[in-house]
Amino acid sequence: MMPDRRATLALALSAGLVAPRLALAQAATGWRPNRSIRLIVPFAPGGSNDIVGRILADAAGGILGQPVVVENRAGAGSVIGAEAAARAPADGYTVLINSAHAAVPALVARVPYDTINDFVGIAIAGFSPHVLVVNARLPVQTAAELVALLKANPGRYNFASAGIGSGVHLAGEIFRGVSGTQFEMVHYRGGGPGVAALVNGEAQFGTPTMASSIGQIRGGTLRALAVAAENRSAALPDVPSAPQAGLPGLIFEEFFPILAPKGTPPEAVAALGVAFRAAIQQSAPRLNEVAGVAPRAGLDTPDKVMGVVRDGVQQYTSILRAAGVQPE
Template sequence: MVRPKARPARLARAPRSRTRETFSMPTRRQALALPFAAGLVPAAARAQAAPAWRPDRPIRLIVPFAPGGSNDIVGRIIADAASQKFGQPIVVENRAGAGSMIGAEAVARAAPDGYTLLINSSHSAVPAIVARMPYDTVKDFVGVAVAGFSPHVLVVNPQVPAKSVAELVALLKANPGRYNLATAGIGSSVHLGGELFRTGTQAQVEVVHYRGGGPSVAALAQGEAQLGTPTMASSLGQVRGGGLRALAVLAEQRSPALPDVPSAPEAGLPNLIHEEFFPILAPARTPAPVLAALGTGFRAAIQQSAPKLIELAGVAPRPGFETSDEVMALVRDGVERYGSVMRAAGVQPE
């Protein structure tokens, strides 16, 4: 008789608890990721705890023109407010010459540590007129902020017997080469405006280059030169005081700073729209935290200074340009726009 196999005794089950926990072994990918994630936690905590960059010594703001020009006026207005934001002096340093290229090159070659900056409304205009430059207008710089925008103004010395653009053009054509047109230097936005006026009206004038907007406006007021297209910031005081006669604001609309002066279309110059902008730039390779801190501080200073910029310089800040890339996009667009305008006018870089 074959006996059935004995069954193994059953183990007694533990009584079930009312709460049940589940646990699963990590996958191989999860197991490998655990040490890496653990290493990131202290780094992230350190990054969050790290204070924002702040300068511990004065910052130089290079103005590549002589004192008294638009960049000098705008730069000094903003420097006062920015000094309060950073707790360090912002020292405006005028390094004029070569249509802003001397000062701009100095900034391009400076240490990218946040302590040397540039303000230059002619930055995008220079490549349209100068063929060989000692720096790259775009690649050698990074954007900090944009101080504002302002149109140029067509002005004449009060002794010039012309009360309108039409009268001025007729006078110049009747006296070819007799009158001087003042610029703020080769490659400056003032030079560009003068070339646009010459090519647009076919007026024959002698172009005389000065070492900045201030000296060029002084020459106009003294009668050394008879006409020009200075920036509103550099010429506003002379126009209001009667030292210069404004024939047109080179913008689509009249300016609140000079409400009695006709716009370019009203004056018979519909294609002569010439507006400058004031980028504040740092050397390329400036560290991102430094650049971010500079941008935040200067944008706040510009906003605080807006009433003074409009009243004293005819420069109006605009919203936007919150990042370095947005500032440099404006610079690149300016380079392309000025270049295409000058090529269309038949002016080639020299």
Template sequence: MPTRRQTLALSVAAGLAPSVVHAQTGQAWRPTRPIRLVVPFAPSGSNDIVSRLIAESAGQALGQPIVVENRAGAGSVIGAEYVARAAPDGYTVLINSSHSTVPAIVARVPYDAVNDFVGVAVAGFSPHVLVASPQLPARTARELVALLKANPGRYNLATAGTGSGVHVAAELFRSVAQAQVEVVHYRGGGPSVAALIAGEAQLGTPTMASSIGQIRGGGLRALAVLAEQRSPALPDVPSAPEAGLPGIIHEEFFPILAPAGTPAPVVAALGAAFRGAIQQNAAKVIEMAGVSPRAGYETSEQVMKLVREGIERYTAILSAAGVQPE
């Protein structure tokens, strides 16, 4: 009998099947050297994990290795700018779940998040998780909010860097819960989770991918999945509404982008390869990263529409929280 995660993966695979057929019928463009998939964060964060789960399969479809390259710094700005300035030849692509949050929180972004890129694929979607250190005397989200209100400014909340999706989730939590907590920025999802485990920070809103192992192993206490429904990856963790936080819904998505000006046949070949890899590894991505692929992003235009809508949404969230671009 298939497990619940396997059933979900099979349904996802069915929705993505057309792209697999396209990938198997061949592409007009074939790379002649390895492709770099730039992750603009430190290793072990959500983008890094997802990238390493799909890179090998996508490379096999294209006939050349896809090498994951971490270029961390400035909440993904350094790596994203590197790709924006790269030659538009298909050999440098970006995966960045913070791509739509950066324009909402960074005043002088050195690239245009929409016009300097072209959409390739979307690796999936994943809710953030409200977590606490096991040493913190709060076993539920309601207890955590009460503790923070009783001790304003005493506790630290770790993020994956300024402009990251974790930062947006943190500001949303602070605004809706009206909790006075110090936000501390780290250089990626992995380092922020490590800070929580080490006790440097006491709570966080990490991505599921960067925290799921520690949650399952007991290194972190998950208080809520920041989604309308429970996640099949963490079925015992209450959803935000169940936890008493109905206004704190936040999920990240993983756009894969190439520099603007990349020829359409190259984008099509890359997109087919990545969509096929996402479908092929759907069960693994859900199990290991808590990231669920979705159909509906088969064209470059669909990917960029999602990016634009994300920028609008995150800008509204941060504006409502009183956060101005810096």
């Protein structure tokens, strides 16, 4: 099928505007990278942060004129990688992408860094709902059937989490409270290993991110029962929304903040912000197709980025406390 000429022209114009925009930012700030930039992904390969991070690393590296190298630092539900980013030299050569960043304070009692004050905002890569899924061999076709099965067999079935403090963990706790079910929460070292456990039947159900599970859903190894959103997703149009599936309280979407260590020079923050926002715009069609991630306009300053993180901390803490979950 031939591409739409107007769409092709729009993408070409967008790409053509990236370099002048970055050049203006660099001229104004006086900062330009002269070596590779490290993008820390605090989860194992294959999860949503890894997928989104690698898409943006390719695009941002081309814009910056230096490679953006993904470094996976998995463990403790993103805490290990986030701490590495917080303690890195604040010189513009280390950034972090972490969709669990705002959830960690609600779930981890002793976080070894300050979620807000140890970081500066660069950009928000986008927003994406989680998905309620089951292993394709589990004999349920709807969310109502899954809830009935779990209630008939309390504690028998395994839920695949992406780690303590991860968005998948948080979504699972919301599902537990909304459905009134009991199950075993098994924490894996990231979204990729969690989805792998679902596919091989080690865990029977979960609420993975759309980015980490959409390929398996489309391939038939996972069955999607509901999208954790008010409305259906264009990326999975045949899957009911949470209200349509009978779980109106199961509303949870992850967002992907890109952050740098506090103290990073303002001129570096400005140039990185321009580059990553341009990369997000340039990669939007691929992010939506591959990961179900959609950007939002207006998040174009460090304060606005950190405002989203701050609101997320408050929201997630409120949800979990209402569900009776305390930090561990």
